[in-house]
Amino acid sequence: MVMDKLSQYVHVFNQFDENGDGKISPSELRQCVKAIGEEELSEEDAEAAVAALDTDGDGLVGLDDFVRFVEGGKEEEKVNDLREAFKMYEMDGSGCITPRSLKRMLSKLGDSTSIDECKVMISRFDLDGDGVLSFDEFKVMML
Secondary structure, X not given: OOHHHHHHXXXXXXXXXXXXXXXXXXXXXXXXXXXXXXXXXXXXXXXXXHHHHOOOOOOOEEHHHHHHHHHXXXXXXXXXXXXXXXXXXXXXXXXXXXXXXXXXXXXXXXXXOOHHHHHHHHHHHOOOOOXXXXXXXXXXXXX
């Protein structure tokens, strides 16, 4: 993670952490949500949100929990984008990228490759050796 990004996370975290104890409590979460003009968060919802993010069981959200939450959302977006890309390469909803479907997509993108070249490309990331790329193998390749 780039230091700039971390310092931005720390800045936002500190906005939530009103008493400066290095943790975000349910009441601090409620205050911050109210301050940014969102609909008021109930005490129960704030407690549930904090409990969902709290990894050490102290009933509070630490900086590491906060960063994991923010980064996790971005990870989910990446996976959704990859799913969309994967659908473009797979054929007939088969759930995998075959040498033929890869060749078809690459030719649409203006790259003429042979089936044999596509087999070689797939073999580099074909972790289970079945000759096709599953979504998980595609994800490894792209990330």
